[in-house]
Amino acid sequence: MKVCVPTLGDRGLLENVSPHFGRAPTFTIVDMDTDDVRVIPNISEHMGGAGKPPEHLAEAGVETMLCSGLGPRAVNMFEEYGIEVYVGAEGTVQDTLEKWKNNQLAMATDENACKMHRHH
Numbered sequence: 001m002k003v004c005v006p007t008l009g010d011r012g013l014l015e016n017v018s019p020h021f022g023r024a025p026t027f028t029i030v031d032m033d034t035d036d037v038r039v040i041p042n043i044s045e046h047m048g049g050a051g052k053p054p055e056h057l058a059e060a061g062v063e064t065m066l067c068s069g070l071g072p073r074a075v076n077m078f079e080e081y082g083i084e085v086y087v088g089a090e091g092t093v094q095d096t097l098e099k100w101k102n103n104q105l106a107m108a109t110d111e112n113a114c115k116m117h118r119h120h
Contacts, residue, residue, distance in 0.1 A: 002032070002062045003063070003100070004027050004030075004060075004062040004064070005027070005066050006018040006020075006053075006068075007024065008095060010027060014092055016092055017092070017096055021067045021068070022046040022074065023042070023046050024042050025047075027039070027041075027056075029057075029062060046111060053074075055081070058083060064083065065084070066085055066097070066100050066105060069087050085107070085108035086108060
């Protein structure tokens, strides 16, 4: 299973979680079966590229997304791609993976999506 965390740089498991999912400079993808760690740049339209982050992450085989928070549109987009999203990530990628494994992150829903991200 491939798990992804929006990150601030390319230090792998030691990198800090980005507080802003869509504008995260990088995404750190961890294969939980092989412990392989891959860091990919955020090439979405938020960063001057094309497409939305869920599209790129689905193409990379991501099945679960762990982030600090995100808006309801992003939650819905991940659902369309069959990617589960959990919120409450903080600290490093390693910290976040431990919290996720210990069921300390909440499944993202429209109710707990960031209100500041609601665009009308």
